Amino acid sequence: DAGVIQSPRHEVTEMGQEVTLRCKPISGHDYLFWYRQTMMRGLELLIYFNNNVPIDDSGMPEDRFSAKMPNASFSTLKIQPSEPRDSAVYFCASSQTFGGVTGELFFGEGSRLTVL
Amino acid sequence: QKEVEQNSGPLSVPEGAIASLNCTYSDRGSQSFFWYRQYSGKSPELIMFIYSNGDKEDGRFTAQLNKASQYVSLLIRDSQPSDSATYLCAVKGNTPLVFGKGTRLSVIA
Numbered sequence: 001d002a003g004v005i006q007s008p009r010h011e012v013t014e015m016g017q018e019v020t021l022r023c024k025p026i027s028g029h030d031y032l033f034w035y036r037q038t039m040m041r042g043l044e045l046l047i048y049f050n051n052n053v054p055i056d057d058s059g060m061p062e063d064r065f066s067a068k069m070p071n072a073s074f075s076t077l078k079i080q081p082s083e084p085r086d087s088a089v090y091f092c093a094s095s096q097t098f099g100g101v102t103g104e105l106f107f108g109e110g111s112r113l114t115v116l
Numbered sequence: 117q118k119e120v121e122q123n124s125g126p127l128s129v130p131e132g133a134i135a136s137l138n139c140t141y142s143d144r145g146s147q148s149f150f151w152y153r154q155y156s157g158k159s160p161e162l163i164m165f166i167y168s169n170g171d172k173e174d175g176r177f178t179a180q181l182n183k184a185s186q187y188v189s190l191l192i193r194d195s196q197p198s199d200s201a202t203y204l205c206a207v208k209g210n211t212p213l214v215f216g217k218g219t220r221l222s223v224i225a
Contacts, residue, residue, distance in 0.1 A: 033212060035215075041217075042204075042215055042216065042217030042218060043160070043204065043215040043217075043218075044215075045212055045213075045214070048212055056211070056212075091159060091160075104150075104162045104165075105160075105162070105213060107159035107160055107161070108159060109158070109159055110159055
């Protein structure tokens with residue numbers, strides 16, 4: 001299995017630009033999670049999907065952030081317009097059940113975003 | 117607001133020693149508890165989970181849970197330089213995993 005695949009691995013952009021992060025979960029996993037990691041705030045849950053349906057987006061910081069999951073094998077996280085405070089590593093994770101029977105989330109390698 | 121607290125470290129231990137990592141959580145409804153390891157520049161990976169009060173051992177790792185005190189710990193015996201990483205405590209109830217900010221462990225050869 002290829003694992004969770006994220007792209008791009010690194011993104012440098014200027015304030016005000018649109019950023020789109022992409023994720024392909026592990027085949028057969030019903031849950032997909034988007035987390036953001038910063039030194040100050042640690043690993044924060046932004047939104048999660050079950051069977052392609054958004055379940056809880058209360059962690060999305062503001063309306064500039066949006067996420068979609070058009071099918072079981074693809075999700076996007078979009079930031080428009082981007083701001084320097086959005087600079088972080090964004091992780092996508094998937095699991096076969098809610099948090100997994102063992103709680104194991106399978107993380108992608110992350111997308112490191114820098115907004116200048 | 118569900119919170120998971122960890123000492124940020126760094127925690128430095130000599131090679132071969134026991135490393136002790138601690139975590140407290142605020143939600144008494146939490147049901148299961150996890151330790152993830154994250155190497156610098158990499159993604160988190162699960163190393164242990166525990167559901168019941170007491171100790172759970174897996175190789176050099178022992179997880180300890182005390183629900184009454186809302187306290188979880190991870191002991192690493194015979195610490196190796198390859199154990200140097202950030203250790204994230206995570207807690208699950210009826211919501212997805214809530215992570216602490218992590219404790220950075222440095223094992224000195």
